Amino acid sequence: MGRTSNARQRLLNAACDLLWEKSYHSVTVDEVCARAGVRKGSPYHFFDSKSALAVAALQHFWETLAKPAYDEHFSRANPPLAGISCFLDWLQCLQREKYRQVGRVLGWPFFTLGCELGDREPVIAGKLCEIESTELGHFESAIREAITRGAIEPCFPRAEALSLRAAMQGILARARMLNDPDELSALTALPITVLRLKPEGTAMSIPQDEECCEAI
Numbered sequence: 001m002g003r004t005s006n007a008r009q010r011l012l013n014a015a016c017d018l019l020w021e022k023s024y025h026s027v028t029v030d031e032v033c034a035r036a037g038v039r040k041g042s043p044y045h046f047f048d049s050k051s052a053l054a055v056a057a058l059q060h061f062w063e064t065l066a067k068p069a070y071d072e073h074f075s076r077a078n079p080p081l082a083g084i085s086c087f088l089d090w091l092q093c094l095q096r097e098k099y100r101q102v103g104r105v106l107g108w109p110f111f112t113l114g115c116e117l118g119d120r121e122p123v124i125a126g127k128l129c130e131i132e133s134t135e136l137g138h139f140e141s142a143i144r145e146a147i148t149r150g151a152i153e154p155c156f157p158r159a160e161a162l163s164l165r166a167a168m169q170g171i172l173a174r175a176r177m178l179n180d181p182d183e184l185s186a187l188t189a190l191p192i193t194v195l196r197l198k199p200e201g202t203a204m205s206i207p208q209d210e211e212c213c214e215a216i
Contacts, residue, residue, distance in 0.1 A: 008046045010036040015057035020109040021102055023116050024054060024124070054113075055127045061109060062131055070138050080142040081151050081191055088168065088187045095172070099181045107176040110135070111169050136161055143195070153196035164194045 014035035018027045033040050047053040073087035098106050114128045139161035146152045175183035
């Protein structure tokens, strides 16, 4: 039982790394086996297909790396704008670390795989949409709290969160395209350039953004 559990874990770790470093279509199951150090065919003891392995790998990446970072930085114990800034700093450090390890800027796998696959792999697309919704929710909640505290001008929290994440992903995509980690420095200024900061003062009311959300 120990070997079986360890083999599944190694497969998930290998699939996470390869999907992040390359792309879904360029990664083969045999390549995952080689990276994991398991025999060919081993994945099919645990996963019905390559797409099922990819979904499990994405969930594994979320649970072991992404979610702990979101939980730490977007904790209600942190001021909301500080939480956003700290998360972006963490993301930049992570990207630079991966650049040192593999020699390339990798971007954010949920975004890069989503761009690659679109809706052509419905099961994978469903998992990516689920994770994206959770990620967006963290930004939206932080922005909503920043409005309440009077840290930024009144706005539609969801629309502002979408703008901030779009800018974040654009910076990551550009750094990945140019393979230049120095491009990641632009992440630091995002909260200032995207959000409309205001001097500390009276807490502001939050606009009702249902219509804005429907338009988006």
